[in-house]
Every structure is written in C-alpha cells, then in structure tokens.
Amino acid sequence: MSGILQALREQQHHMNPKEQILAQFILEHAHEAVHLSITELAGRSGTSAATVSRFCRSLLFKGYGDFRMKLSAELVQPVPAKPSYQDIVAGNTLHSIAQAIETNHLRSISDTTRQLDLTEVQRAVDALHDARRIDLYGMATSGMVAYDCQQKLVRIGKMAQHWSDSHMQITSATSLGEGDVAFAFSYSGETPETLDALLCAKERGATTISLTKFGANRISQLADIRLYASSLEEGMRRGDMASRIAQLHVVDILFTALLSLHFDDYVPLLEQSFQEVKKYRKEKGR
Template identity: 40%
Template sequence: MYGSLIRIREIINDLNPSEKKIAEYILNKPKEISDLSIKDLADKSGSSQSAVVRLCKILNYKGYKEFRIMIAKDTASRVEGDSRYTDINPKDDLNTIIKNISYNNKKSIDNTMEVLSAKEIETAVNVISKADRIDFYGIGASYIVALDAFQKFMRINKNVRATSDTHLQVECASNLRKGDVAVAISYSGETRDTFESIKVAKEAGATTISITKFGSNSISDLCDINLFVLSPEITFRSGAMSSRIAQLNVIDILFTSVAGRMLKDVKTFLENTRKSTKGKRIK
C-alpha cells in the first residue's frame, strides 16, 4: 500500500500540533525514517511516541513498523517532484495549459489508486448490486459526478436517483430504508447540504457510501463505506478540476464492477437504451 507521503500531505492541515510536527519532519526528511525507531522519530520531530502512534492510525496503518516500511518504499519508488501537481498560470500559453491540465488529471487518478481501498470498493459493489434503490448526492461540480452515476446505473436498469435540488435530496433520503444505498460525493467532505442529505439517509436505514478526499472529514466519518480520492487543490483551482476526474474514475470502477455481476442482463438493458435513443441521432 503505497502513497504514504501523499496521504500525509493531504491530511497535514487537519492534524493536531504534535501530530503535525511529525508529519512535517517526515515530509522534509522521508529518507531518514527507515533508520529511526518510534522514539527517535518522536525526539527528532519534537513530539511524542503517542503522537506517532496516533498518526499511524490516522493513516490506516497497523503500527509504526508497517508505516516505516511503506515510507521507505515510497521514497525508493518516487522520482523527486513526481508527486507534485502543476499550478496553472493565467498567462500560460495554450500548449502549456494542455500539458499541465492533462498531467494534473492523470496524477489525480494515479494518486487515488494509492489510497483507494479494494476492500471498501468490494463492499460498496456488494451493497449497490443488491440495493432496491440508490441515491447519489452532490452539489456543484460533485453533482455533475452524481449525474454521471445516475446516467450509468440507469442504463443497466438500477433504480437510481440524483437531483441538484437540495430540498429534494433530503426528501428522497427520508424515504430510503434498509437495503437501499445512498452515496455522498464531496471532495472536501464538508459540504453542508450533502452532509445533511447523507445524514437523513443513514437515519432512515440506508447503507451510506462516501466519495471524499482521503482522511477524516464530516461526511466520511458519518458513512458506512469510504471511497477516498486524492487530488490536492492548488491556486488556480485546477485541483478542483482533477478532483472531479478522480471522482468520476471511482464511479466508473463501481459501475463496471456492478455491471460485471449483472452480465447476462446488462447487454439487454444497454441494447434497450441504445435502441430508445437511436432516433435522436442525425446519422
């Protein structure tokens, strides 16, 4: 499980002061970690051993030994600067913009692969496959992702809903029940309307799934299943663009996995929708 340094960069601003000291030390001197005991790291970073243990747990590692090994593998496998996103300058020429935006989008998918749990994906696919009803909640750019999910799952005859109206989201959520699934999409994990909708869905008995940035946030802390993406936002908001790409990639993974379990029926459903829209084509 690579991506330790990326995970630290993503959550560093959410850490308490003692944990943040350790995180900053690791990011500044990652190559030193493989030779440090937990006491050494605590001393050198000016923190405590208990803070090191907490940081390991926050990053989803079993303990310091596993964490230290993963940091060593990260530093051995990465080219310096390879994990950095490229900021966008309004004065960039067209070729530079094409290159930088494409790089950031590809990087967001690469980074997401390093924090996305196959176990959590499998659990999500299991509940979505069996669900009587599936709701997708998102606001702004995240609603575009929810709408994409709606279009995909509708084509294989799943009972799915997505709306941009936050009042309707809550109303839909309130009528869910056990056996239904609600998916909250918010990169920050702190979107108030999305949080309220998924909270109502959970209280109604639905299984809840989050698609948010890696780490603890209000939405992921509430949900039963967490699918993390990783795409740090940078000055010119290109991060917001690439985070959308990462979220869409997760939807594609879920859809393909669910469709694979319905293989016999999927071809029929897709053919039905293809025929229904055939008359809409010019040629």
C-alpha cells in the first residue's frame, strides 16, 4: 500500500472533520469512488461538492479530476505476487475478490507449467497424432475440458468424441481397440464414471492418458500417460475453478505441441475449417 491511499491514511487525523469522513469513505470505497462525479462522491460520503473540491486541492492535486485520475491509476497497479492461493469468503469487496481469483489463476498456471513433465507431453502428443480414434471422458467441470479438447482435435481432422453421458461413455469405450486413445479428465482423479470408462478402454487395448491433479489417484494409476494440473490446497473451497483453468492450460500446450510438431499435416486443416465457417456464413447472406 503506497501513494495516495497511504497518504490519506497518514494525514487523515490532521484533517477537518468532514474531510476525515471523506477520507474514510475513499479509503473504504476507493474502487467505487473513482467512478463517481464530485457531486455523487459528496452525496455518498455525506459531504458537499465544495468540500470534496477543497479536499483535493488541499492534498495538492490540481482539482477533483486530477485526484480521481491519479487515484484510479494507483488502484490498477498489479498485485504484488502473493505467496499462496487465496480463499474466498463472504463479504469481500469486488476488488479483493477479483484479486484473489487472479492470484489463484496465475499461480495455478505457473505451478502447472513448472511441474509439467515434457516427456509425458511428448508421449501424449505422439499418441494423439497416431490415434485412429480418440475418446474423451470427463464429468461436470472436467467434462467441459474434455469437450474443449474435442473441439480442438476435430478441427484438425481427428476422430475425437467427448461423452458427458456415463452410459454412452462406456458404450463408446467398449468399441475402442489397439491404436485408439482414451483420454480421461478428472480434477480429483477419482471420479467413478470417468474411471469406469477409462478402465473399459484400457481393457480393449486403447492407449490411456489422464489429466488429473497432482499426486497419486486411481485414474492416473490406470493411465499409460499421466499428465497433471495444479491443485489447490486441500480444504480450499471452489478448487475446481483454478483447476479447470490449469487443465485447459495443459490442453492448450498439448494441442499447440501437436500442431507445431506436425505443422504441415494439421495447420492447413485448421485454416480450412476456419475459412469454411466464414464462407458458410457469407452464403447465408451476412
């Protein structure tokens, strides 16, 4: 904490009564204050526009506008790196919520990248490249990651299918075989539906890949190729938010690696699918 808010806090007790009230309001609602006009700020803080104006000038700003701009500039300074993940509880300000989530997501991506085993990534890329058919399993939030992965694979001409229905997952897994890939997504690594499907696929001879949180878990134990995404500390509520971002991050790395290693095979397909969507829209008269 530095600059204007710090100055306010320090000088607050040497101010006139109404100015103290105003300073207090600004300290408590800084992020809101910068969006208010001088009249609104006066109203919200129980003072008058004249007082606010004098207040700003006594702090040696050129006027309210100048004060507001400099305060707003101060408020967007990036958060200093916080050592650990932030938990979220009731009654936080919007600003602290946004910061906490940012911290969690940034960390979760950094951690995941740092601990990523590139040898396993390479094996996964090769398996996906060589796969005849690719099945993607995941429930709820992880289902979304699986679906994202499917979208990417389909765009480069892969036969990839995500099933969010647990019966269909098994049905599909049953028809896999040697040369096919089954890719399981699960934050906990214990999701029974996903586990079942992966097991079934493995029994039919498919190559199995897992993307779970770090540490031992039943799904990764089952997999031939094991990828991990960062997990939040145990007991942390809403851990799946950050983990989902981390999982998508891994999917992006996988997909980009696939593209980069087989550029000539895939990039034309990707461009083509992009152009076709555009063309199709034009033809509809847009």
